[in-house]
Each structure stands twice: as C-alpha cells, then as structure tokens.
Amino acid sequence: MAPVTxxxxxxxxxxxxxxxxFAIFIAFSLFPVVFSVYLGFNDWDGFSPPRxxxxxxxAEAVGDPVFRKAIGNTIWLWIVTTGSTVAxxxxxxxxxxEYVLFGRNYFRMVFLLPLLVAPAIAxxxxxxxxxxxxxxxxxxxxxxxxEPVYFDWLNSQFWVKPLVALLVIWRWTGWHMIIFLAGLxxxxxxxxxxxxxxxxxxxSIFSRITVPLLLPALAFSVMTxxxxxxxxxxxxFVLTAGTGGTNNxxxxxxxxxxxxxxxxxxxxxxxxxxWYIFMAIVAVSVLYRLIQKRLDMGAS
Amino acid sequence: xxxxxxxxxxxLIVTIALLCLSVIFIMPLYWTAVFSTRTLGDVFNFPPxxxxxTNFDENYARVAEVFPPWRPVMNSxxxxxxxxxxxxxxxxxxxxxxxxxxxxPGHRFLLLMAFATLFFPPTLALIPFFLQMSWMGWLNxxxxxxxxxxxxxxxxxxxxxxIGSTVPRELYEAxxxxxxxxxxxxxxxxxxxxxxxxxxxxxWTLIQTWSEFQLPLVILGDGSKFTVPLALTSLSRNYFSDTxxxxxxTLLGLIPVFILFALLSRQFVAGLTAGAVK
Amino acid sequence: MARIELESVTxxxxxxxxxxxLDLAIEEGEFCVFVGPSGCGKSxxxxxxxGLEDISGGEIRIDGDRVNEDxxxxxxxxxxxxxxxxxxxxxxxxxxSFALRRxxxxxAEAREKVRxxxxxxxxxxxxxxxxxxxxxxxxxxxxxxxxxxREPRAFLFDEPLSNLDAELRVQMRFEIAKLHxxxxxxxxxxxxxxxxxxxxxxxxxxxxxxxxxxxxPPARLYGDPDNLFVAGFIGSPxxxxxxxxxxxxxxxxPDGSLVASPVPLDRLASGRRYTLGIRPEHLSTEGAGERxxxxxxxxxxxxAANIIYGLMSGGTRVLVEDRSGRPISSGERIEVRYxxxxxxxxxxxxxxxxx
Ligand SMILES: Nc1ncnc2c1ncn2[C@@H]1O[C@H](COP(=O)(O)OP(=O)(O)OP(=O)(O)O)[C@@H](O)[C@H]1O
Ligand SMILES: [Mg+2]
Numbered sequence: 001m002a003p004v005t006x007x008x009x010x011x012x013x014x015x016x017x018x019x020x021x022f023a024i025f026i027a028f029s030l031f032p033v034v035f036s037v038y039l040g041f042n043d044w045d046g047f048s049p050p051r052x053x054x055x056x057x058x059a060e061a062v063g064d065p066v067f068r069k070a071i072g073n074t075i076w077l078w079i080v081t082t083g084s085t086v087a088x089x090x091x092x093x094x095x096x097x098e099y100v101l102f103g104r105n106y107f108r109m110v111f112l113l114p115l116l117v118a119p120a121i122a123x124x125x126x127x128x129x130x131x132x133x134x135x136x137x138x139x140x141x142x143x144x145x146x147e148p149v150y151f152d153w154l155n156s157q158f159w160v161k162p163l164v165a166l167l168v169i170w171r172w173t174g175w176h177m178i179i180f181l182a183g184l185x186x187x188x189x190x191x192x193x194x195x196x197x198x199x200x201x202x203x204s205i206f207s208r209i210t211v212p213l214l215l216p217a218l219a220f221s222v223m224t225x226x227x228x229x230x231x232x233x234x235x236x237f238v239l240t241a242g243t244g245g246t247n248n249x250x251x252x253x254x255x256x257x258x259x260x261x262x263x264x265x266x267x268x269x270x271x272x273x274x275w276y277i278f279m280a281i282v283a284v285s286v287l288y289r290l291i292q293k294r295l296d297m298g299a300s
Numbered sequence: 301x302x303x304x305x306x307x308x309x310x311x312l313i314v315t316i317a318l319l320c321l322s323v324i325f326i327m328p329l330y331w332t333a334v335f336s337t338r339t340l341g342d343v344f345n346f347p348p349x350x351x352x353x354t355n356f357d358e359n360y361a362r363v364a365e366v367f368p369p370w371r372p373v374m375n376s377x378x379x380x381x382x383x384x385x386x387x388x389x390x391x392x393x394x395x396x397x398x399x400x401x402x403x404x405p406g407h408r409f410l411l412l413m414a415f416a417t418l419f420f421p422p423t424l425a426l427i428p429f430f431l432q433m434s435w436m437g438w439l440n441x442x443x444x445x446x447x448x449x450x451x452x453x454x455x456x457x458x459x460x461x462x463i464g465s466t467v468p469r470e471l472y473e474a475x476x477x478x479x480x481x482x483x484x485x486x487x488x489x490x491x492x493x494x495x496x497x498x499x500x501x502x503x504w505t506l507i508q509t510w511s512e513f514q515l516p517l518v519i520l521g522d523g524s525k526f527t528v529p530l531a532l533t534s535l536s537r538n539y540f541s542d543t544x545x546x547x548x549x550t551l552l553g554l555i556p557v558f559i560l561f562a563l564l565s566r567q568f569v570a571g572l573t574a575g576a577v578k
Numbered sequence: 579m580a581r582i583e584l585e586s587v588t589x590x591x592x593x594x595x596x597x598x599x600l601d602l603a604i605e606e607g608e609f610c611v612f613v614g615p616s617g618c619g620k621s622x623x624x625x626x627x628x629g630l631e632d633i634s635g636g637e638i639r640i641d642g643d644r645v646n647e648d649x650x651x652x653x654x655x656x657x658x659x660x661x662x663x664x665x666x667x668x669x670x671x672x673x674x675s676f677a678l679r680r681x682x683x684x685x686a687e688a689r690e691k692v693r694x695x696x697x698x699x700x701x702x703x704x705x706x707x708x709x710x711x712x713x714x715x716x717x718x719x720x721x722x723x724x725x726x727x728r729e730p731r732a733f734l735f736d737e738p739l740s741n742l743d744a745e746l747r748v749q750m751r752f753e754i755a756k757l758h759x760x761x762x763x764x765x766x767x768x769x770x771x772x773x774x775x776x777x778x779x780x781x782x783x784x785x786x787x788x789x790x791x792x793x794x795p796p797a798r799l800y801g802d803p804d805n806l807f808v809a810g811f812i813g814s815p816x817x818x819x820x821x822x823x824x825x826x827x828x829x830x831x832p833d834g835s836l837v838a839s840p841v842p843l844d845r846l847a848s849g850r851r852y853t854l855g856i857r858p859e860h861l862s863t864e865g866a867g868e869r870x871x872x873x874x875x876x877x878x879x880x881x882a883a884n885i886i887y888g889l890m891s892g893g894t895r896v897l898v899e900d901r902s903g904r905p906i907s908s909g910e911r912i913e914v915r916y917x918x919x920x921x922x923x924x925x926x927x928x929x930x931x932x933x
Contacts, residue, residue, distance in 0.1 A: 005647060006632045013482030014404035017397025020390045021414070021451050028448030029420060032428035039428060046431065092318070099314040109565055110322045113329060116557045118511035120529035121550055124536045125328050128335075128543055134344035136331070143347070170325065175572065182573035231423045234513040238533055254423060254514070261427045262518060270427045278424045285419055470663035473630050478677035478724075479651035488676075492667040 039271035046265055057272035067273070069248050070256040076161060077236075077252060078229030081168040086221050088169065089176030094210060096177070097184045098192075108181065111174030122167050123238035130154055130163065157249040160240065164250055167235045172228075176221045183217030184210070215295055223288045230280050233258065253277050332554070336547035343543045359544040366539060369552050371524065372531035377556070379445045379516075379527060380509040386450040388502050392494065395459025396486050400472050411460070417453030422515075430518050444519045445512070445527075455501055458571075462497040463490065500571030503564045510557050528553035579764050580641050580731035581606045582627065587636035589622055589788075596622055597788040599636065604732075604766060604781070609758050611775040612768045613811065614785035620768040621736055623785070627766065628734050629653050640731060651681070656725030657734040660741060662717045664709040664724075670696075671705040674724045688727075695726045698760070699753075715746045722757070732764035739774065751777060772812055776800070784808050806928035809855050815885070817922075818861075818896045820854045829854060829923075832892030837868040838918045841933040846923075852931070855922040858885075858899040863906070867917040872896055877906040888914070 040057055044050035061067045096107045114122065129136045132152040142149040153159045187210065195205050211218075233254035236244070244251030244259075251259075253273060261270030335343050338353040363369050398411050433444045467490055475485040491498070513529045520526060523534065532553055536546050561568060582604040589597035596619050604610045612620040625631040627638060629650030637644055645653050656677075664673050671692055678688040696702045699719045709717055718738060725733055738754070739747045755778055758765055769775055775782050776796045784791040784799065784807070792804040796812075803809035809817050822829040824846035828836040837854070839846065846852065861870070872888030875895075879885075886898040886906055898914050906912065923931045 006629065006649065009649065010401055010482070011404045014397050014401035014407070017401075017482065017486070018394045018410060018414075021394040021456055022410070024390070024448060024451035025417060025453075028429065028432075029417065029425055029451065032425040032432055033420065035428040035432070036424060046434075092321075095314050095318060099311050100318060101311050101315045103315070103319075107318055107322065108569070111325055112565075112569075113326060113558075113561075116507060116510075116561055117329070117554060118513060118529040120511075120513040120533050121553060122328075124532055124546065124550060125332060127536065127540070128546065129328065129331070131540075136348055139344070139348060170328075174325075178569055178572050227421065231421055233423075234511075234529075238513070241537060257423065257426070258514070258518075261430070267427050267431065274421075274424045274427060278421055281419070281421050468661060468663065470659045470661050471665065473625075474657070474659060474663035474665075474724075475676075476630060476650050477628065477655070477657050478728075479680040480676075484680065489665055493665075 036271045036274060039268055040275055042268045044267045046267055050268070053268065057268045058275075060269055061272050061276065066248055066251065067253075067256055070251045070253045073161065073236075073249070073251055074230060074232065074253045077164060077168070077232055078226060080161075080165045081172075081229055081232075082222055082225040084165065085169050085172050085176055085225060086218065089173045089221070090180055090211075090214070090218070092173065093177045093180035093184060094206060097181055108178065111177055113174070114171045115175050117171065119167070119171065119234035120238045122171055123235050126163060126167055126239060127154060154239065155246045157246050160236075160245040160250040164232075164236045164239055167239065168229075168232070172225070176225070179217050179221055180214060183214045187213045216292075219288060219292055219295065223285070226284050226288075227281060230277060230284070329554075332547050332550055335544055336551045338544055340542065340544055355544065356548065359548045362542065362545045363535075363549050366535065366545075367523070367531065369549055372526050372528045373552060373556060375442075375525060375531075376510055376527040376553075379442050380506050383446045383449050383509055384502050384505045386446070387452050387455055387505050388498050390450045391452055391455030391459045391501065392463070392491065392498060393486060394456045395461075395463050396490050398456070398460040399463040399467065400469075400482075414453055414456045414460075417451075418457065420453070426514070426518065433519060439519060440521045440525060441519075442525070445509075445516060449509075452505075455505070458501055459494075459497065463494055466497065467493055496567060496570065499564060499567040503560060503568040504571045506560060507557055507568070579606045579762065582732060582764065582766070583639040583642075584623075584627075585637045585639070587623075587626065587638060588634045589619070589626060589631070590634040595634075595788065597626075597634075600788075600790060602783060602790065602793065604764060607762045607764055609765045609767065609778055609780045610783060611779035611781070612766065612783050612785055613770060613772055613775045614791075615811075616770060618785045619788040620770070620785055624657075624734050624736055624766060624768050628655055628657050630657075654728075654731045655734055656728050656730035656732075657736065658718075658721045658725050658738045660737045662709070662721040662741075664717060664720055666709055669706050669708055670701060670712070670720050670723075673709065673720055674727045677724070677728050691727050691729075692723075695723045698726065698757075699723045714742050715750060718742065718750055719753075722754070726757075726761070730763075732766065735765065735767040737769055738767075739769075740771070754778065772814060776812070782812075784811055803922065804930050806853060806855070806924045806930075809922055809924070809930070813857055815858045815897055815899065817855045817857050820856070820890070820894050820896070822852050822854045824848050824850050824852060831870070831890065832894050833871070833890050834892075835869070835871065837870070840918055840921045840923050841931050845931060845933075851926060853924040853926075853928075855924060856896075856916050857920070858897040860916045860920045861896070861898040861900070861914045862902055862916070863898075863900050863904050863912055863914055864902045865915050867915045868921070869913055869915055870896060871911065871913050872898070874906055874908050874910045874912060876908055879905075886912070886914075888912070 041052060041054060042050040043053045043056070092111065096104060100107060117125070130153040132138060132150050137153065138149045138151055141151065153163060191209055192205060195209060231254050232252045236250040236252050237255055237258070240250050244255055253276070257270050257273040257277070260266045260273060331348070334349055334352055336359060337356040338349050339355045342349050342353060360369070394414070398407070398414070401407065429444070429448070433439050438444050471489060472485060475489050480488060510528065512527070516527050516530050520530060523531070526534065532549055535549055539545055584600050584602040586599040586601060587597060588595060588599050600623065612623060614620055622631060626633050629645070629648060633646045638646055640653060665676065668676065674692045674695060675688045678691065696705055699722060701716070701719055701723055704712060704716060709720065712720065721738070739750050742750060751774060767778060779796050781793060782796055782799050783793050786807055792799060792808045799808055799812045803812065806819070810819070820831060822831055824839070824843065825836070826843070826848055828843070829839050829852070830836055870890065872890055875887040875889050877884055877886045882901065884900040884906055886900055888896045888898055890896055900906070900914070925931055
C-alpha cells in the first residue's frame with residue numbers, strides 16, 4: 001500500500017464526519033430550494049405539464065389584493081409580536097434578575113411553560129377561551145356587564161390579529177427572557193454597584209447601563225423573532241380554522257402560500273410567494289448584520 | 301406601624317406583580333387541566349370552575365369513542381424520538397469534524413455553508429419539498445418528517461461551538477497517540493464529554509418537533525397518522541362544542557413534553573442560552 | 579528502547595518554514611532535552627517525531643526504520659502533554675488502560691499493567707477517581723502513568739511541568755529523573771526552563787528559529803558554548819556581555835580600561851569589535867584576575883550570595899553574583915575580578931572564538 005500522510009488521513013476523517021449532514025442537506029433542502037427557483041417561473045398544478053411563464057407568477061402575486069393584505073397582516077404581526085415580546089421579556093428579565101425577593105428559579109421556569117405548548121394547541125386553547133357562546137372571556141365580560149355577552153372575538157376583523165399576537169407573546173416571552181437573563185449575567189455586578197454608589201436612579205441604570213450592554217442579546221432576540229414572524233403560519237391558521245378570518249383579516253404570507261399551493265394547487269405562484277418571503281428575510285438579515293457591525297465598532 | 305425600607309418595599313411590589321403575571325401565564329394551562337375533569341355544564345357556568353372535578357373518566361371515554369387518544373401521542377413519538385437521536389448524532393459528528401479538523405482544505409468554506417443554512421427559511425422549501433416527497437412516494441409516511449430534519453444547520457453550528465469550547469485540542473492528540481482513530485475518538489472520547497450538550501440539543505429538538513404543525517399538515521393526509529397538533533386541531537374542529545373532551549385530548553398531548561421538561565429543564569435552559577451566545 | 583534519528587527534517591506551515599533542515603541523533607536510553615525561546619519550534623519538532631504533525635521534508639527514523647508516514651500509534655511512542663490531556667469522563671484506571679484496550683490488549687493483562695504502573699507512581703489509591711478529583715501533581719502522574727503502561731519505545735514530554743507551582747515542579751522533576759533511571763528509556767523532553775534542562779538532560783539541544791544552535795551534555799553547553807546565543811541561554815542568571823575592541827595588548831572595554839583576552843591575541847584582528855562574555859557567578863569582589871570597575875546600581879542580598887547590579891562607565895550593565903559576604907551599598911564604586919580563562923569571546927556574528 002502506498003504511504004498515506006497524516007494530512008490525508010485527517011482530511012478523510014473530516015469529510016467523513018461532515019458527510020451525513022451535507023448529504024441530507026443537499027438532498028432534502030438544497031435540491032428543493034433550487035427546484036423552487038424553477039417552479040417560480042412556471043405555471044404548474046402538479047398534474048399537467050408545467051408551462052414557462054417568466055415573471056408572471058411574481059406579477060400575479062403582487063396584483064392579488066389578498067396577497068397585498070397578507071403582506072400588511074404579516075408586517076403588522078411581525079412588528080407587534082416582536083416589539084411586545086422583546087419589551088415584555090426585557091422588563092421581566094431585569095425584574096427577575098434584580099428586584100425579585102424570592103423564587104428566582106420559579107420565575108425563570110414558569111414563563112417558559114407556554115413554549116412547550118405547540119402553537120396549534122395554544123390556538124385551540126384560545127379558541128375555547130374566546131369562543132362567542134359560553135367562552136370564558138365572554139363569561140367574564142358578561143359578569144362585569146351584568147348581562148350575557150356573545151361577542152364573536154374570532155370573527156371580528158379588528159380583534160383577530162391582536163389575538164394571534166397575544167398567542168405569540170404568551171408562547172415566546174419566556175424564551176426571550178431566558179436569553180436576556182443570560183445576557184444580564186454577563187454584565188459585571190460592580191458596574192451596577194458603582195452606579196448606585198454614584199446615586200444613579202433605577203431608570204437611568206436600566207437605560208444607560210443595562211440596555212446598551214444587552215444590545216447583542218437584544219439583536220439576537222429581534223432577529224429570531226423576525227424569522228418566526230415573517231413565516232408565521234400555525235397560530236393564525238388554527239385560530240381562524242384555516243380561513244384567514246373574516247375578510248382575510250388574519251391571513252399571513254405563510255397562509256397565503258399554503259392556500260395557493262395546497263388548496264388551489266398553483267405551485268408556481270406559491271413558489272413565487274416563498275421567494276418574496278425569502279427576500280424579506282434576507283433584507284432583514286442584512287439590516288441585522290449592518291446593525292451588528294455598528295455595535296461591534298461601537299464596542300471596540 | 302414602622303415605615304419599611306423603600307427599596308425593600310419596591311422589591312416586594314415587584315415580586316407580587318410578577319407572581320400575578322405568572323399566574324396569568326399558566327392560567328390557560330391550569331384551566332385546561334381543570335376543564336378536562338369537569339362536565340360540559342360546569343364549563344359554561346360563571347364563575348368558571350377553579351378546582352378539579354370528577355368527570356375525567358367520562359370525558360376521556362367520549363374522546364376515546366372518536367379516536368384512540370394515545371395514537372397521536374404514539375405517532376408524535378415515532379417521529380420525534382428517531383429524529384431527535386439522529387439529529388443530535390449527525391450534528392455532533394459534523395460539529396466534531398468542524399471543531400477538530402480545522403486545517404482540512406475547505407474547512408472555512410464548508411463551515412460557512414453550514415452557517416448559511418441557518419438562514420434558509422423552511423417556508424422556501426415547503427412546496428418543492430412536498431413535490432419531491434410525492435415523487436419519492438413518501439407522502440403520508442413519517443419519513444419526510446424524520447430523515448430530512450436530521451440535517452440541522454442550527455444543530456451543527458451549536459455542536460461545533462459546544463465541542464470547540466469543551467474539548468481541548470490536546471485531548472484529540474492524546475487519543476491519537478493512544479491509537480484511537482477519528483470515529484473511535486468521537487464515540488469513546490468526545491460523545492461522553494459532551495453529554496450535557498447532547499441533552500440540551502435533544503430536549504430542544506424534541507420540543508420543537510412536538511410543536512411542528514405546518515410540515516405534518518402538508519405531508520400527512522391520513523388521520524390515523526396524525527401527530528398531536530394535527531390530531532387535536534381536527535378533533536377541536538369537529539367536536540368543538542365539547543370543551544371537556546377537547547381539553548382531555550389536549551392534556552394527553554401535552555403530558556409527554558411536560559414530563560420531559562420536568563426532567564430536563566436545566567439542560568433545556570442551558571441549550572437556549574448556549575444557542576444565543578454564538 | 580529506541581534510537582531516534584532526524585535527517586534534514588523540515589516543517590512548513592502554509593508557506594512559512596518553521597524547521598530548517600535539522601539533523602539530530604538521540605541514542606538509546608538517552609534523556610534528550612529540547613530548549614529554546616518561545617516559538618522556536620520545539621513543540622513542532624516533538625510533534626513531528628510523535629506523528630501528530632506531518633513531516634514536510636527529510637526523514638525521521640526510529641531504530642533505523644523510516645517512520646515519516648506511520649500513524650502516531652504505530653510508532654509506539656508515548657506523549658505527556660502540558661495540560662495532561664486526561665480523559666475527563668474516565669477514571670484514572672480507565673485513562674491509563676485506554677490505549678491498551680484500543681490496541682487489543684486482553685483485559686486481565688491491561689489491568690495488571692495499570693496496577694504496576696500505579697504502584698510505581700503511588701497512584702494505587704486513586705485508581706477509581708476521575709481526573710477532576712485529583713490535584714495538579716496527581717494528574718501529571720496519571721498522564722505519565724498512561725505513558726508508562728504502553729511500554730513505549732520512547733517517551734515524549736512537552737513542557738510537562740509548566741502548569742504546576744514551583745514546589746511541585748521541583749518534586750516532579752525528581753520523579754521524572756528517577757523514572758528515567760528505573761526504566762532507562764529514551765526520553766525527549768521539551769522545556770523553556772533551562773534549570774529543568776540542566777538537571778534532567780543527558781543531552782541538550784538548543785534550538786533557535788527552527789535551527790539547532792548546539793547539541794551536547796549540560797556541562798559542555800555551560801562551560802563551552804559554541805556561540806553567543808547558547809552562552810546567553812544556558813546559565814542563570816544570564817551571562818554578562820561586554821562589547822570590546824581587540825588591541826595589541828588586550829581587550830579594550832567601553833570604560834577605556836584593558837583586560838586580558840581568553841584567547842591568544844594573534845587570533846584576533848586588532849581594532850575589530852568582539853563580545854566578551856563573563857558569567858555573574860565567576861565575578862567576585864575578592865580574589866585575583868582581571869578587573870572590572872563598576873558603580874553599584876542595586877544590590878540584593880540573598881544570604882548565600884549578593885546579587886549586584888553594576889554599571890560600567892560607558893553604560894554597560896554587569897551582573898555580579900558575589901559570594902564574598904562583603905556588604906555592598908548602592909552608589910558605591912567597586913572593583914570585581916574574574917579569571918581570564920573563565921571568560922568567553924565571541925566575534926561580531928556571535929560565533930565563539932576558541933583558544
Ligand atoms: N498549526 C500551526 N500553523 C501555523 N503555524 C504554526 C502552527 N503551529 C506552530 N506554528 C508556528 O511554528 C513556530 C514554532 O511553534 P512551536 O509551537 O513549535 O514553538 P515552541 O518552541 O513549542 O514554543 P513554546 O515554547 O511557546 O511552546 C511558531 O512560530 C508558530 O507560530
Ligand atoms: Mg510548545
């Protein structure tokens with residue numbers, strides 16, 4: 001046998017160790033993505049032969065008022081859920097880290113519990129509690145009003161999006177709180193003590209010390225929440241029983257994509273929509289990178 | 301009455317406020333459990349029942365008439381367990397390769413590729429993946445939910461960082477001197493050392509899989525194959541007005557993840573924060 | 579036990595050459611120490627011998643056989659790492675028997691070998707512990723035990739003591755010396771601590787920037803260095819170097835005075851500049867010989883010796899390890915003496931000029 005250098009042996013071990021990951025990735029992720037480029041330029045229902053249509057699918061989507069409404073809904077949900085989840089989690093994290101007298105471990109865990117509940121299941125629970133006839137919320141409202149209330153929350157054009165947002169906030173706040181708690185742990189204690197000795201108030205400590213030092217964790221949180229927000233599907237789908245709510249008031253891009261592909265079997269249009277979603281994610285990612293770079297420069 | 305220290309009082313107020321908020325957070329879960337033990341009449345009463353009733357068995361029987369309530373749990377387990385074990389192993393192996401063989405040609409590029417997969421939105425692949433599965437004859441089977449998911453960019457990057465920070469280089473060299481080849485070193489030296497990391501990634505994957513909805517919805521057509529979220533969604537759609545029965549089924553679907561969380565919550569939290577550090 | 583030979587060995591890391599054609603023979607049973615400043619290539623050389631690093635050029639032979647392409651394990655060498663590199667999840671016993679089990683030694687035999695090694699190293703009562711439950715010295719002993727158990731053809735040590743505190747380091751140094759006597763095994767030992775090198779070595783290899791400066795037994799490197807670098811590197815405190823000019827009747831010092839040359843003057847070019855080297859321990863405030871006059875900057879009394887930081891007029895610093903017991907105070911002007919034959923002379927390139 002020809003002599004084999006150590007270098008060759010270790011290189012072989014390297015490629016072997018990463019091969020399973022890349023093989024599966026290429027077969028089941030990269031291939032579909034490449035294929036969806038093709039799909040986006042074709043009109044195809046899955047049965048008859050595909051027909052090349054150029055950019056028609058992309059134009060068709062833009063021309064569809066439901067698609068435009070879905071963009072608006074998605075942006076609304078993305079901003080509201082990201083903003084309120086991150087803000088609430090930040091406040092909770094600081095309070096738990098700094099101002100809680102007892103039960104710190106309890107607080108660390110309890111807000112995480114909703115995350116264990118699948119979005120679909122959480123939506124089912126919400127349907128039960130918010131149903132118009134005898135739902136818990138209407139019963140509560142009724143007892144306040146003194147007469148029975150039959151308000152149809154889930155079919156209200158106004159309320160359905162806030163309800164979706166509420167679901168997301170309920171599930172994800174604990175997760176973001178844990179991220180922030182880890183970030184807070186890495187802030188040196190003496191910084192706070194020094195500030196307190198100097199007589200700096202609570203609010204100033206929070207806004208001048210805690211938040212700036214927590215920026216990397218905040219950026220990570222916002223990014224994660226954005227990736228989820230722009231692809232949101234499970235919560236609005238189950239909450240509106242797949243309908244998107246009255247007058248599509250809770251149809252997201254993810255739901256629009258699902259409906260075009262799996263209800264109307266317009267795979268080309270669906271693929272085009274998925275590329276729009278992808279472009280939005282890339283745009284936000286680039287923005288995130290830029291902000292991160294600014295932060296790094298500010299830090300050094 | 302003596303005036304208490306204002307700092308202390310502030311903290312007391314904060315603690316009580318947080319306590320109330322935490323009760324609001326777990327109330328839906330608590331009510332799920334309570335409603336599952338109540339009669340239909342109880343549930344629509346005001347004030348709502350705050351304590352457990354005795355009607356669980358009867359509610360359970362009504363669910364069992366419609367479908368075997370443990371079947372979706374079994375289906376979810378059949379998907380989640382092999383997927384978790386496989387994903388953790390594939391990720392740990394690739395993470396080990398990236399952490400150990402830093403001098404191999406293409407290392408930087410391939411690592412970057414693995415990192416780039418993090419930004420692949422699953423949505424992008426959904427439609428073509430569905431078509432691919434239909435050509436492969438895998439629709440309405442569990443394979444599409446298990447095999448493709450084994451390649452997780454998140455898992456690989458996570459394991460790469462974890463192994464890089466827990467296994468010192470000299471340990472690989474000691475093992476090499478001791479006559480341990482690449483794969484043997486992975487199994488006998490690296491895996492035992494990174495057990496906490498494996499557990500963390502495992503719990504996270506299991507919980508994620510348990511929640512998965514869109515992909516199973518697209519892939520699984522046959523009700524007998526439904527995983528927990530799918531089965532519950534269809535149950536709640538068809539028997540929506542029978543709240544206690546829906547709650548029984550929901551409770552059964554939640555129990556496995558809650559048991560898992562109770563056992564491994566520390567690893568779970570460790571996994572969350574380790575993912576954020578990169 | 580093995581004889582290890584290196585023939586024009588080179589190493590290149592992505593275009594930068596770090597070992598430049600090295601020739602060296604390590605005899606059977608020899609304790610060979612590589613010393614040199616940080617980054618000179620000691621570890622790289624050791625790792626090439628071990629098989630952890632490819633050999634870019636030249637040949638390494640063990641007992642006459644070329645091993646360049648052999649995987650580490652086939653070379654049958656054992657290595658002790660600076661960080662011990664113990665498997666944290668295995669007990670001491672498992673750590674020590676891992677290599678045996680990997681290479682297919684029967685369980686009972688492995689157990690017996692581990693038991694014997696543990697006895698030698700006084701580790702018997704710790705066999706069931708994990709490395710995390712041991713002190714630094716004990717961990718180092720386990721690492722050595724792991725090497726012994728394999729009955730290797732040679733032992734390789736890469737700065738094995740530098741993670742230990744000063745006291746333990748001395749103790750472990752003795753243990754390693756004892757071990758070498760007991761096993762009479764070939765050992766290669768990397769350190770940048772020249773005291774370790776002097777006390778342990780049969781043969782010292784002084785490296786600089788990937789080249790050998792000098793090879794020889796400790797006494798020779800101390801008493802008869804080949805060049806300025808070795809003279810400065812071996813010995814503590816460091817040798818004093820004084821710039822001198824050769825003249826017809828001796829060496830002219832920077833302060834204008836004249837001293838006798840350690841080598842016949844006809845070997846020197848008159849008017850040329852040289853470097854005179856004198857070890858601090860060879861300078862004394864009493865006795866006879868050549869004379870230097872100094873102004874005392876600082877003087878530290880260590881009891882047995884007085885360390886005097888002197889300044890020659892002209893600015894050259896001279897360190898004196900004076901054992902006369904005479905009290906010295908700063909600012910004082912003193913005269914120190916040394917014997918001409920104990921000084922060294924180097925040319926402008928740093929090469930030693932011998933008599
Ligand atoms: N993997 C590598 N890639 C590139 N250069 C390297 C690598 N390993 C070592 N070097 C370079 O080779 C030279 C010799 O390194 P080596 O580790 O052998 O030094 P050393 O004598 O052991 O130093 P120290 O006393 O600090 O341990 C150094 O200049 C180092 O930067
Ligand atoms: Mg070194």
